[in-house]
Amino acid sequence: MDVLTDSDVKKYQDDGYLVLEGFLTEAECDALRVRMKDIVEDMDVPPHCRIQFSTNQEEQLKSQMQGSADYFITSGDKIRFFFEKGVFDDKGEFIVPKERSINKVGHALHAYEPLYKSITYSDKVQGLAKKLGLASPVILQSMYIFKQPGIGGEVTPHQDATFLYTEPLGRVMGLWIALEDATLENGCLWFIPGSHSTGISRRMVRTPKGTFPLTDFVGREQEYEDKLFVPAPIKKGGLVVIHGEVVHRSAQNCSSDSRHVYTFHIMDSHDTLWSPENWLQPTEELPFPSLYA
Template structure:
């Protein structure tokens, strides 16, 4: 049986809501995935593309992208563009440099990413985190393009992948070195134990013209993951300073669905490629309000 997390890594995840697993992928595996990303970027054809960008919602947090290209991406490899790469409905940079992310169903349609997602060590880590029936969703490559890679504001993943009770966990794998210069992650340690999920990102009602929106919900803090029962006072997340996570290519960062985290704009000349996917507990309710839905009533993929 493959090794999962060490005792120290489990304790750090319980305490902080985020932990780095160095060397999760070896150099050869990283190069194979980088080669696959390069192929996907080279294959991007803007002709006929709806010019759907990845909007972070900073300007208007109550509204978000929500065209069919986005909403029907759960089992597809679709291209979403950097906001600064599109001007007047046209690309302002070469196609390969315009792509912000490719997803949201790489684990479904792409053998290279499916193999990484369903590796025995991933299943072992899920078991160590307390999952009994883990399901995979929202798998994607994020490119964070040089000079134009957009910032992602502070957020909690369970806002976007909501179960009742919350159960999301992100597997975030660096395919390039991630540094302060090219937009590495920042997170607020312990915020998974003090910051409830108080909003949901959902499909908007038809009367509102479809799309997506943020809606307020009764705050939820409990979770089936043992991390939320870790002892100690994490303090107020509003008073805490985000901590940067600089990691080498091949590292895995585990991100609790309730932990507050963000990434900065990439103004460097180097990209920041990563592959990420999420899991949720299959016994928790993943309802039809969530923006991401599998096609034709298919269930979320079993890990």
């Protein structure tokens, strides 16, 4: 049986996103969550988060910012940890339990974590890509997003192609799988339906080698009227397919429930130029792997 019906495909093409309940079973979601609990338990906190006391505060701040930028830009072929704001004290110790401190883990779970790999390359995902007509899809990156209770920060309106730019546009899509119910209260996604058809308003680009910051923006994100956004609450196990140019956001999680998600991005590499200016680049260690291989 096809994962998508013809009317699902049409809805995705019209709106730029698609909500599909019941993509994973409860047991599959639980297994992914249990594995992530272990990964977090074993994590090495990156050194730039562990603030070293220095009498030169300016130097200290600069080296931390540099450390944090390096850590991010080299994370495409690794499993790394990114934290919520304000979770470390001024000695670099956790203020909150460490499992409640993380914003996300990325960006290569699909390559190095067998359970995540098996979901990413599953028959269902391959079937969905085929039904959407992707000729030569590759996996770009993957993330586990926590949206922690009480502190899980908002994600401001954006288009994924700002960060994952291709020529032509229209070749990137995100698969966002709810491992817990995503609700209006805990920060579900919100979309502007149809906003994928008018290009992108800004791009994140690498700056020339040897300069800082390591990335910059070309263009500016537009202001979007609140009333244009439509919420996309979804049950545990549901999938949201996100077109690379659709405008979307999520609110801060002010509830007492977490909202865990596994998400990854696919690009149809057929006749597509991956921008060498994107922050994320294929490496010798991890070229973008084919979904169908």
